[in-house]
Amino acid sequence: MTHKNPSPETQALIDRVAAEAEAQGDDFEVNPRATTTRGNPRAKVLQVRLNPEEYDAIAALADAAGLPTSTFVRARLLDLLSDRPERRTALMESIAAALAAVPAETLDALAAVRHKIDDTTRSAV
Numbered sequence: 001m002t003h004k005n006p007s008p009e010t011q012a013l014i015d016r017v018a019a020e021a022e023a024q025g026d027d028f029e030v031n032p033r034a035t036t037t038r039g040n041p042r043a044k045v046l047q048v049r050l051n052p053e054e055y056d057a058i059a060a061l062a063d064a065a066g067l068p069t070s071t072f073v074r075a076r077l078l079d080l081l082s083d084r085p086e087r088r089t090a091l092m093e094s095i096a097a098a099l100a101a102v103p104a105e106t107l108d109a110l111a112a113v114r115h116k117i118d119d120t121t122r123s124a125v
Helices: 008-024 052-065 069-081 085-100 104-124
Strands: none
Touching: 052 069, 052 085, 052 104, 069 085
16 A cells, blocks of 8 residues: 655644644643543444534534533434333433534434435335
C-alpha cells in the first residue's frame, strides 16, 4: 500500500497539533461528559454508516440527553435488547423528550430516509 505525503498545509497542521499535545503533556482537562474505563468487557466494535443528516440528528438527540453520541447510541441499542417493560417505557419517554428538541426539518429528513429504506427493503424481498 502506498501513502501520499500530506500537503504542506496539512503537514503544518499536524506538526502544530503534535507540538501542542507534547507541550500539554498528560495534565489536561477531560470533558466532564466523557467517561474513562479500563478493562471494560465491551471489546466488540460496531461500525455503522450514516449520512451527515442522520448523524447530525443522532448527535442532536445525544446532546439533548447530555451524553456523548456513542454512549447515547449504545444505551439506546441496549434498551432495545431489554425485555423489561419499565426500561422500554423509560426509553420511549427519553426518545420523546429528545425528539422534542430536534428541529422539525431534521425529523422530516429522517422520515424521508426511513421511507427510502422501507421502499428499498420491500423491493428487495
